[in-house]
Amino acid sequence: MAKKLRKGDRVSWRSHGSTAVGTVRRKLTRRTRAGGxxxxxxxxxxxxxxxxxxxxxxxxxxxxxxxxxGRSS
Structure with missing residues:
Protein backbone atom coordinates (compact mmCIF):
# COMPACT_ATOMS: atom_id res chain seq x y z
CA MET A 1 0.00 0.00 0.00
CA ALA A 2 1.27 3.48 -0.90
CA LYS A 3 2.19 5.96 1.81
CA LYS A 4 -0.48 8.54 2.62
CA LEU A 5 1.43 11.77 2.07
CA ARG A 6 -0.32 15.12 1.79
CA LYS A 7 0.50 18.63 0.69
CA GLY A 8 2.55 20.30 3.41
CA ASP A 9 4.02 17.08 4.83
CA ARG A 10 7.71 17.39 5.68
CA VAL A 11 9.70 14.53 4.12
CA SER A 12 13.27 13.38 3.54
CA TRP A 13 14.89 11.46 0.68
CA ARG A 14 18.31 10.29 -0.46
CA SER A 15 19.97 12.68 -2.88
CA HIS A 16 23.50 12.35 -4.25
CA GLY A 17 24.81 10.38 -1.28
CA SER A 18 23.22 12.52 1.43
CA THR A 19 19.77 13.11 2.87
CA ALA A 20 17.62 15.98 1.62
CA VAL A 21 14.64 17.43 3.47
CA GLY A 22 11.69 19.28 2.02
CA THR A 23 7.94 19.73 1.78
CA VAL A 24 5.35 17.94 -0.35
CA ARG A 25 3.89 20.49 -2.79
CA ARG A 26 1.43 18.23 -4.62
CA LYS A 27 0.43 14.66 -5.36
CA LEU A 28 0.65 13.75 -9.05
CA THR A 29 -1.87 11.22 -10.36
CA ARG A 30 -1.60 11.67 -14.12
CA ARG A 31 1.06 12.17 -16.77
CA THR A 32 2.28 15.73 -16.37
CA ARG A 33 5.33 17.98 -16.45
CA ALA A 34 6.87 18.60 -13.02
CA GLY A 35 10.32 18.96 -11.53
CA GLY A 36 11.74 19.73 -14.97
CA GLY A 70 7.96 15.97 11.82
CA ARG A 71 5.93 18.98 10.72
CA SER A 72 7.93 22.12 9.94
CA SER A 73 7.47 24.94 12.45
Missing part, protein backbone atom coordinates in the same frame (compact mmCIF):
# COMPACT_ATOMS: atom_id res chain seq x y z
CA UNK A 37 10.62 16.48 -16.60
CA UNK A 38 7.60 14.51 -17.79
CA UNK A 39 6.25 12.31 -15.00
CA UNK A 40 4.27 9.13 -15.73
CA UNK A 41 2.12 9.18 -12.59
CA UNK A 42 -1.30 7.58 -12.25
CA UNK A 43 -3.93 7.13 -9.52
CA UNK A 44 -2.57 3.60 -8.97
CA UNK A 45 1.07 4.78 -8.93
CA UNK A 46 1.15 8.40 -7.73
CA UNK A 47 4.29 10.48 -7.41
CA UNK A 48 4.97 13.55 -5.28
CA UNK A 49 6.44 16.91 -6.15
CA UNK A 50 8.62 18.11 -3.27
CA UNK A 51 10.47 21.36 -2.60
CA UNK A 52 13.92 21.15 -1.02
CA UNK A 53 14.39 23.20 2.17
CA UNK A 54 18.04 23.74 1.30
CA UNK A 55 17.90 24.80 -2.36
CA UNK A 56 14.23 25.68 -2.91
CA UNK A 57 14.28 23.52 -6.05
CA UNK A 58 11.50 21.06 -6.80
CA UNK A 59 11.84 17.38 -7.66
CA UNK A 60 9.45 14.47 -8.16
CA UNK A 61 9.71 11.21 -6.20
CA UNK A 62 7.83 7.96 -5.86
CA UNK A 63 6.26 7.47 -2.42
CA UNK A 64 8.60 4.62 -1.49
CA UNK A 65 11.60 6.96 -1.74
CA UNK A 66 10.13 9.49 0.72
CA UNK A 67 10.15 9.29 4.52
CA UNK A 68 7.78 11.46 6.53
CA UNK A 69 9.43 13.74 9.11
Missing amino acids: RTVDASPEEPQYEVESEKSGNTAVHKPESLRRK
